[in-house]
Amino acid sequence: MKIPPVKGTRDFYPPDMAVRNWLIDGWKKVSVRNGFEEYDGPIFEYLKMFQIKSGDEIVEQLFSFKDRGGRDLAIRPEITPTLARMVNQQINSLPKPIKWFSVPRLCRAERPQKGRLREFFQWNIDIIGVDDVLADAEVIFCALDYLRDVGLTPDDIVVKISSRKLLAAVLKEIGVPKESLDSLYALLDKKNKLPPETFEKMLNEQLPDSEMAGKIRAFMGLETISQIEEMFGRQEAFDEIVTLMDWLNRMGVGDYCKFDPSVVRGLAYYTGIVFEIYDKASELRAIGGGGRFDDLLKQFGGTDIPATGFGIGDCVLSILLEEKGLLKTRPQQLDYFVACVDESFRDAVIEVTMRLRSNCFASNFSYKAVKLSKQLKQASDQNAQKCIIIGEEFKDNQLLVKDMVAGEQKTIEVDKFFAELKSLV
RNA sequence: GUGAAAGUAGCUCAGUCGGAUAGAGCACCGGGUUGUGGUCCCGGGGGUCGCGGGUUCGAAUCCCGUCUUUCACCCCA
Numbered sequence: 061m062k063i064p065p066v067k068g069t070r071d072f073y074p075p076d077m078a079v080r081n082w083l084i085d086g087w088k089k090v091s092v093r094n095g096f097e098e099y100d101g102p103i104f105e106y107l108k109m110f111q112i113k114s115g116d117e118i119v120e121q122l123f124s125f126k127d128r129g130g131r132d133l134a135i136r137p138e139i140t141p142t143l144a145r146m147v148n149q150q151i152n153s154l155p156k157p158i159k160w161f162s163v164p165r166l167c168r169a170e171r172p173q174k175g176r177l178r179e180f181f182q183w184n185i186d187i188i189g190v191d192d193v194l195a196d197a198e199v200i201f202c203a204l205d206y207l208r209d210v211g212l213t214p215d216d217i218v219v220k221i222s223s224r225k226l227l228a229a230v231l232k233e234i235g236v237p238k239e240s241l242d243s244l245y246a247l248l249d250k251k252n253k254l255p256p257e258t259f260e261k262m263l264n265e266q267l268p269d270s271e272m273a274g275k276i277r278a279f280m281g282l283e284t285i286s287q288i289e290e291m292f293g294r295q296e297a298f299d300e301i302v303t304l305m306d307w308l309n310r311m312g313v314g315d316y317c318k319f320d321p322s323v324v325r326g327l328a329y330y331t332g333i334v335f336e337i338y339d340k341a342s343e344l345r346a347i348g349g350g351g352r353f354d355d356l357l358k359q360f361g362g363t364d365i366p367a368t369g370f371g372i373g374d375c376v377l378s379i380l381l382e383e384k385g386l387l388k389t390r391p392q393q394l395d396y397f398v399a400c401v402d403e404s405f406r407d408a409v410i411e412v413t414m415r416l417r418s419n420c421f422a423s424n425f426s427y428k429a430v431k432l433s434k435q436l437k438q439a440s441d442q443n444a445q446k447c448i449i450i451g452e453e454f455k456d457n458q459l460l461v462k463d464m465v466a467g468e469q470k471t472i473e474v475d476k477f478f479a480e481l482k483s484l485v
Numbered sequence: 486g487u488g489a490a491a492g493u494a495g496c497u498c499a500g501u502c503g504g505a506u507a508g509a510g511c512a513c514c515g516g517g518u519u520g521u522g523g524u525c526c527c528g529g530g531g532g533u534c535g536c537g538g539g540u541u542c543g544a545a546u547c548c549c550g551u552c553u554u555u556c557a558c559c560c561c562a
Contacts, residue, residue, distance in 0.1 A: 064535085064553065114562055120486080121560070138562045170560065171486080253561095327562060345561080371562080401520045436522035444522095451520060464522070 068170075068178025078389040080181070083374060083381075084163050085390075087183040090206040091161035094198070096185050099160045101142035107132040109141045112359060113329060123167050138371070139164040139184055140353075141360065147188055148362030156189035175345050175376040183348075186369030188357070193300050196333040196352055196368045197307035203337060203348065203370055204313040211386040214340075217347065220320035221304065221335040224351070225297035226288070227324065233292045234275045240266065242328050249324035251280055252342075280322045288321070304333060329353050333368070339380050347380060348372030395421040397439030397464075401451040403429040408450045412459070412474075416448075419481050439464060 065071055072080055088098065107124050124134040136142060139162055147158060162184050172178055185202055187195045200219060207217060227248075231241060247266055251259050267273045282288055285298060285305075301319065308314045325334045332352030339347065350370025358364045381387040398413045400406060409425050416423040424442055426435045432449070439447045449460040449469075459477055462469035472480075 067553065110562085117560085118562070121562085140562070166562095168561080171558090172554085173556070176561075249561095325562095326560085329562090399521085432520050433522070438522085440522045447522085449521075460520090462521075467522090469521085 066178075068172035070177065070179070074392070075389065078391050079378070079387060080374070082388050082390045083378065084181060084183075086206060086210060087163055087372075088161075090202065090209060091183075091185055094159075094185075094202040094205060096159045096161040096202070099143070099146065099162050100164065101136075101139065101146060101162075103165065104133045104135050105142060105145075107134040109145065110134055110137060113141060113356065114327070121168050121170055123169050135167040136164065137166055137168045139166070139182070140186075140356070140369075140371075143184070143186060144357050144360035144362065147365075148357055148360055151357075151363055151365070157195070158186075158188040160188075161185040175379055177375055181374040183372045183374075184369060186367060188367040189365055190368070191354065191366040193304045193333065194307055197304055197311060199350060199368050199370055200304075200308060200317070200335060201311045201313055203350075203372060204316050207337070207347075208313070208316075210381065210388075212380075212384065214315040216340055216380070216384060217316065217337060218340055219317045219335050219337050220323045221301070221317055221333065222319065222321050222323040223297050223301045223333050224324075224330050225332055226295060226301060227321070229295040229297050230279055230288065230292050230321075231276070233295070234272050234279075235269075236267065236272060236276075245324050245328065246326050248276070248280065248322070249326040251322050251324075282321055283319070285319055300332070325349060325351055329356050329359070331355055335370075337372070344376050344380060347376050392443055393422060394424055394439070394442050394444040396423040396446050396448055397435070397442060397444035398423060398425045398448045398450065399432060399435035399439065400429060401432055401449065405429075405450045405454060408454055412448060412450065415478065416481075419478070420485055421481065 070076070091098070107119070107122070110118060110122060118137070119134075122134040122137055124132065127133055142164075143160065143162070147154065163181055164184065165179065166182055167179050169178060170176060183206075185199060187199060200221070204219065224245075227245070228241065231244065232238075236244065244266060247259075247262055250262075263273050263276065264270070267276070278291065279288065282291070285302060288295075289298060305314070305317065305319065308317045323334055323336050325336070330351045331354040334349070334351035336349035337347040338344070348371055350368070352366070352368040354366040355364075357367060378387065396413075396416050398409050398416070400409045406429055409429075413423045413425045424438075424444070426438055436447060444464055447462040447464055449462060451460065453460060453471055454474075457474045458471045459474055460469055460471050461477070
């Protein structure tokens with residue numbers, strides 16, 4: 061019986077795995093050089109952990125199950141609740157600020173489509189315990205540090221930045237009642253994702269006052285902070301976003317960043333700076349996004365401590381990098397391939413190979429003592445840097461070492477060869 | 486969860502007014518007489534045409550269902 065892979069999942073054959081490793085190694089490397097430490101949690105948690113932050117409707121998007129003790133559990137669709145739980149558990153003993161990162165494997169029971177699968181990897185970084193906007197800048201820098209490192213330029217991607225505080229202030233200025241804010245955020249978040257007519261219709265439904273609706277529409281279309289100041293007067297939240305932009309410029313990533321009031325983020329828990337990273341052509345869904353969530357740890361039963369962070373998934377990013385020709389792989393690398401001219405040298409092949417391996421050199425050999433030309437082909441296929449050819453000269457304790465890149469070869473005494481290797485390690 | 490399109494070898498695809506042993510390129514395996522790879526030449530294996538049912542003398546081809554993929558919704562933590 062043939063069993064197909066589960067809907068929305070991927071098999072990682074060695075070439076795919078090489079790409080995945082390259083991608084994730086890059087995330088980890090950049091996290092570490094930005095001063096973040098890696099953490100991880102279990103891949104399943106209590107179902108209710110995921111309801112605290114996102115509500116009941118999210119349960120439909122979860123892979124959930126009962127364990128044998130009747131506990132309601134779910135495979136993690138995000139790692140932020142786990143982060144909150146872990147931080148809260150040891151809040152008093154953790155040195156502040158907490159700068160942690162993780163690359164969790166996540167599952168969401170959504171309908172797969174371009175750039176969205178049911179199982180994926182997501183790079184998360186978070187700074188907990190700093191309410192300075194500098195931390196938001198550092199988080200954005202960290203994302204761009206990676207994206208720039210892999211070769212994406214300001215012509216390829218843009219970080220659209222706004223502020224929940226600013227949005228709240230403007231909506232208050234406009235006269236929107238406080239109780240309509242959350243549902244309005246959800247709608248505004250969709251502005252660029254819906255056809256204009258549909259957005260208009262939904263906006264009018266939520267906000268019958270046409271004067272208010274008009275002002276909101278005008279606000280969403282603004283491109284600079286000073287325009288907002290002209291239209292709505294100076295707001296306290298301005299300083300914060302001006303400072304953020306200033307930091308990003310000083311950090312050298314200002315040309316990737318753009319103020320954009322239409323960035324809202326759908327989730328209710330964001331409290332300050334919010335941002336989303338898009339491909340410049342806007343043909344793909346968001347590459348990633350994040351923002352400040354100062355109340356979240358408290359909601360998870362912890363202390364009142366500020367936090368900011370982001371998440372970037374592997375699916376959309378891979379598509380973009382592939383399109384730009386920037387996707388690299390890290391294929392199999394062999395230091396040595398040990399070949400022999402005929403069957404009589406098989407024992408020597410095994411002996412030499414294992415000795416190389418014991419000295420920490422990646423080495424391989426052919427199970428069948430096929431023709432030397434075939435063995436060399438295998439060596440090429442496996443990207444061996446060098447080949448050791450064992451033939452008649454082995455009887456005089458000599459090895460033939462062939463450089464597969466340069467094509468040169470030389471004979472060397474066995475003991476001398478291994479002595480030189482040791483000095484290399 | 487809703488709607489649309491697609492599914493033929495490991496991959497990219499050809500093949501349908503319904504007709505005989507279903508093809509190509511790439512990949513894979515083997516060979517090209519003495520101990521040298523990344524090129525070339527020759528040969529080979531591999532498909533119950535996604536799966537199940539129906540119509541028909543006969544189905545890869547037509548119809549229905551189902552699964553998967555892709556696209557658009559819902560959603561996007």
